[in-house]
Amino acid sequence: MPRAPITESLLKEYPAEAKILQDILVNFAQIYKKVLPKSTEAPKEIKFAVAKDTNSKQYTLVGNEEAILFLVSICKTLLDIGDQALKSSEYKDHLEKIVQESTRQYITKFIKPINEEAFKRCPKCNYENKYNAVYCTKCAKKL
Ligand SMILES: [Zn+2]
Numbered sequence: 001m002p003r004a005p006i007t008e009s010l011l012k013e014y015p016a017e018a019k020i021l022q023d024i025l026v027n028f029a030q031i032y033k034k035v036l037p038k039s040t041e042a043p044k045e046i047k048f049a050v051a052k053d054t055n056s057k058q059y060t061l062v063g064n065e066e067a068i069l070f071l072v073s074i075c076k077t078l079l080d081i082g083d084q085a086l087k088s089s090e091y092k093d094h095l096e097k098i099v100q101e102s103t104r105q106y107i108t109k110f111i112k113p114i115n116e117e118a119f120k121r122c123p124k125c126n127y128e129n130k131y132n133a134v135y136c137t138k139c140a141k142k143l
Pocket residue numbers: 122123124125126127136137138139140141
């Protein structure tokens with residue numbers, strides 16, 4: 001089976017994708033050799049199917065050994081990319097900002113209303129009573 005050619009136009013139009021594809025092919029070759037060292041040289045198909053699990057009754061993706069190793073090589077390539085990205089301080093700073101912002105948004109959206117509901121403010125003396133209080137602890141006004 002001929003190897004998928006990485007043409008000049010692919011390299012020009014999609015250089016990042018072409019590099020990732022190349023990495024996937026390299027990883028596939030290494031993983032395949034390591035996991036199935038006694039495999040024959042005859043071309044093998046990569047087969048995927050969707051099947052219903054007889055126990056869980058859920059649809060699941062199944063595949064032959066080659067298909068599984070293909071998915072593993074994609075996963076390895078993605079993990080390698082993530083690992084490289086995490087080593088870059090610029091990316092780390094960017095990620096920290098995203099985490100801080102999303103945490104802030106989460107707190108603003110979900111935690112603050114809960115805190116606001118966690119007490120009942122007295123309309124007379126402005127005292128913050130427990131959320132389930134019926135009378136104000138400070139001035140005894142009915143809440
Ligand atoms: Zn009060």
